[in-house]
Amino acid sequence: xxxxxxxxxxxxxxxxxxxxxxxxxxxxxxxxxxxxxxxxxxxxxxxxxxxxxxxxxxxxxxxxxxxxxxxxxxxxxxxxxxxxxxxxxxxxxxxxxxxxxxxxxxxxxxxxxxxxxxxxxxx
Amino acid sequence: xxxxxxxxxxxxxxxxxxxxxxxxxxxxxxxxxxxxxxxxxxxxxxxxxxxxxxxxxxxxxxxxxxxxxxxxxxxxxxxxxxxxxxxxxxxxxxxxxxxxxxxxxxx
Numbered sequence: 562x563x564x565x566x567x568x569x570x571x572x573x574x575x576x577x578x579x580x581x582x583x584x585x586x587x588x589x590x591x592x593x594x595x596x597x598x599x600x601x602x603x604x605x606x607x608x609x610x611x612x613x614x615x616x617x618x619x620x621x622x623x624x625x626x627x628x629x630x631x632x633x634x635x636x637x638x639x640x641x642x643x644x645x646x647x648x649x650x651x652x653x654x655x656x657x658x659x660x661x662x663x664x665x666x667x668x669x670x671x672x673x674x675x676x677x678x679x680x681x682x683x684x
Numbered sequence: 685x686x687x688x689x690x691x692x693x694x695x696x697x698x699x700x701x702x703x704x705x706x707x708x709x710x711x712x713x714x715x716x717x718x719x720x721x722x723x724x725x726x727x728x729x730x731x732x733x734x735x736x737x738x739x740x741x742x743x744x745x746x747x748x749x750x751x752x753x754x755x756x757x758x759x760x761x762x763x764x765x766x767x768x769x770x771x772x773x774x775x776x777x778x779x780x781x782x783x784x785x786x787x788x789x790x791x
Contacts, residue, residue, distance in 0.1 A: 607783075609782065661775075666734070667716075667734035668776065669716075670730055672739070
């Protein structure tokens, strides 16, 4: 089964860029069945979808974050990455990466998740 | 954007109770609706996909129903390990959204 692991700095200064990487094991990131997604959760709050990427590089982003978000994929390393620019305290959250499987007739769903990593925006 | 509204936001129930959580979409999403369970400090876990399909390994006391704009997650007999927060999520458009969550607490 798939395993996903987030990595990156736990502390980012305001106005700087947040960068995280998700390493996928137990399967290929080039699978035609999967998108790869980022989801975040501010402390004590609900889940917010950030965006998805396909192994070909096609992306979908949350419209509310689109101007600041870039998701990229490195198939040679079986990794995908998130960058979020011009961060503020409101971007403090646990960031999860997840596999978003597509099955004909059923849509997409996040079937495997990383453990999550807390990113704090503070000077 | 498609907005997802869950009700109630929280509920108190006893072990053995039948629990129902509702999720309403701001427009029709067919059956492109998923349910997740999240326990404190843990990543969400997929319970139900495509409105009513039970994810492998998930106990049969969990069930989902609905189509269009109105969906329901039912726990037929609440167990101690079911106390958690539950989220719905739509995958109809190319912009996924989650409901705000329903916290199930011990009465």
